[in-house]
Amino acid sequence: MNSYFKDKSVKLFLGDSLELLKKIPAESVDMIFADPPYNLSNGGFSCHAGKRVSVNKGKWDESKGIEEDFKFHSKWIKACKRILKPNGSMWISGTYHSIYSCGFALQKQGWHIINDISWLKSNAA
Numbered sequence: 001m002n003s004y005f006k007d008k009s010v011k012l013f014l015g016d017s018l019e020l021l022k023k024i025p026a027e028s029v030d031m032i033f034a035d036p037p038y039n040l041s042n043g044g045f046s047c048h049a050g051k052r053v054s055v056n057k058g059k060w061d062e063s064k065g066i067e068e069d070f071k072f073h074s075k076w077i078k079a080c081k082r083i084l085k086p087n088g089s090m091w092i093s094g095t096y097h098s099i100y101s102c103g104f105a106l107q108k109q110g111w112h113i114i115n116d117i118s119w120l121k122s123n124a125a
């Protein structure tokens with residue numbers, strides 16, 4: 001696997017996570033932190049620094065509908081389960097647009113969900 005960036009303690013890989021994850025040995029990872037798309041880019045608007053701005057971040061953030069979004073989350077979560085050690089853990093970032101889909105995928109795949117950690121952003125914009 002070619003790395004995109006490497007120093008003494010960190011190696012970064014650039015690519016499709018579903019392909020890269022296949023190259024990592026089974027049950028070899030202690031902890032995974034995942035920040036998958038939140039599927040927020042729906043053509044709407046938000047407020048940034050007092051100005052109206054588009055919420056669109058790119059094609060990668062557009063929802064393909066709840067079934068397809070769920071299939072995507074199920075796929076990468078399954079790929080993570082393969083490489084995680086049996087006593088490993090995974091942290092997943094999300095918003096309400098995405099996190100329940102991830103949660104349902106985790107439940108369907110038999111993960112043990114320990115905690116929800118909420119970040120209160122009273123005025124996210």
Ligand SMILES: C[S@@+](CC[C@H](N)C(=O)[O-])C[C@H]1O[C@@H](n2cnc3c(N)ncnc32)[C@H](O)[C@@H]1O
Pocket residue numbers: 015016017018035036037038060
């Ligand atoms: C919520 S953002 C995460 C941003 C990241 N935490 C950061 O600080 O840059 C989701 C990211 O997942 C990337 N992405 C979407 N599908 C992917 C895939 N199949 N493989 C790898 N990255 C993917 C997107 O390009 C986007 O940068």
